[in-house]
Amino acid sequence: MLDRLAAAIDRHCVGPGSDTAVPRLLLVAVEEPIEPTDLLYEPMICFVASGTKRATAGEASQVARPGEMLLTTIDLPVTIELEHVPYQSAVMRFDDQALTEMLVELGETGQGAPLSAGGQVSAPMTPELVDAVTRWVQLLDTPEDIRPLATRIESEILYRLLRSSLGPVLRQWSPTDSATTRVREVARWICAHYTEPLSIDAIAAAAHMSPAGLHRHFKAATGMSPLRYQKHLRLQEARRRLVAGDATAAQIAQAVGYVSATQFNREYRSTYGLPPGQDAARLRTRLTLSRTGTTRRA
Structure with missing residues (x-):
């Protein structure tokens, strides 16, 4: 089958x-x-x-x-x-x-x-x-x-x-007043506003949850805290833009919500193993090789 x-x-x-x-x-x-x-x-x-x-x-x-x-x-x-x-x-x-x-x-x-x-x-x-x-x-x-x-x-x-x-x-999918639904809505809100400063207290209040309750339920659902979730969204989008060559690393860092380029570089390297520019160059090379049917270890 x-x-x-x-x-x-x-x-x-x-x-x-x-x-x-x-x-x-x-x-x-x-x-x-x-x-x-x-x-x-x-x-x-x-x-x-x-x-x-x-x-x-x-x-x-x-x-x-x-x-x-x-x-x-x-x-x-x-x-x-x-x-x-x-x-x-x-x-x-x-x-x-x-x-x-x-x-x-x-x-x-x-x-x-x-x-x-x-x-x-x-x-x-x-x-x-x-x-x-x-x-x-x-x-x-x-x-x-x-x-x-x-x-x-x-x-x-x-x-x-x-x-x-x-x-x-x-069966927990239906839109009822439950922690399940509230966590899903919080995730959607962060996706729509990931470039903005994140206030856990404000989001918890809007979700009718305590900050501790929001953190507990959100981490159980996503495997990460709300702040780490936001960081992953920022870094994913930054990596996509870097590979596309849309702008410099500093410009992209600001566009995805980072105030400090130093912090962006540190978190990017911690997540992907290389500084932003080197990682983007490596991925562009891999992409070019895959398109031409050539494979090698970069």
């Missing part, structure tokens, strides 16, 4: 990752080893057909192997390592409304494990789930079927997820 899913992904994935004509479906296919990659994951679930992926957020790390799925419940800056390639996966971006409606229909809102179980969870796929995901991807073979069938198959996938070992986590 995984072979069918991998073949469908291979037929339609353009580049390492590509959106598709099926709403909320992203395909990923990587044939050769790549550098560990920093990404900002949104709430989604990754269905792995081949290869092995490790996703690390702060102090927490999850591995997804062939036939497994990786659920991300919160906006999360992660470092992705592909431990085995070729790697192929189908990714579903969550539709809050569709999931909430399914939970309401089943009468299962707010009955699961709290978000403190972790912002990322991996689990095996059932045969029924593999079949549903495969049929969802195969809609790309017959584009005329996408509009009448995509939503129906997506609903089936959500139903089968709720009946899987991930069900307890997904």
